[in-house]
Amino acid sequence: MITETFVSGPGGPTVSAVDPAVLAQQAIDQMILRGPDIGIVPKPEGMGLVGMPVYLWTERGPETYGPNVASASAGGITVTATAKVARIVWQMGDGKTVTCTTPGTPYKPAYGTKSSPDCGHRYAKPSTAGAGTYHVVATSTWTIDWQATTGQSGQLAQTRQSAVDIRVSELQAVGS
Secondary structure (H helix, E strand, O other), rough: OOEEEEEEOOOOOOEEEEOOHHHHHHHHHOOOOOOOEEEOOOOOOOOOOOOOOOEEOOOOOOOOOOEEEEEEEEEEEEEEEEEEEEEEEEOOOOEEEEOOOOOOOOOHHHHHOOOOOOOOOEEEOOOOOOOEEEEEEEEEEEEEEEOOOOOOEEEEEEEEEEEEEEEEEEEOOOOO
């Protein structure tokens, strides 16, 4: 619903003024903003090893990383809002967090044991304790900038989460 204020000038008609911040929220409400579309190596159905690199990333798209753009209009005013992920905080399930300001780099076998160049982790212990998995939670912080045709602007933030469970084991060597 649009907030209206009625203004009457001397001998003039009644004019309704629309709050651009309300239009900005309407534009944002049209957007679908999701938590990260988690990409992770080791894969949830696989097994990782202690000390090996863990690559973290999200698929790039308007609903998972941005930009996501929507507009709303009323009373001769149009507000355009643009949402982008500013950062993703990964809670790794071992008490550590990783903060990434990029969508991350998807793992390729050619990378071998190299660490992720922009968003990664290495586990120091296997996940065999407790449930046998590490519960990894990725929280995206969306920054939403809006601009009205009247020159007014603002910024809002929203968060979204996704999660996945992975298993990490120790490599055991047997001597002869």
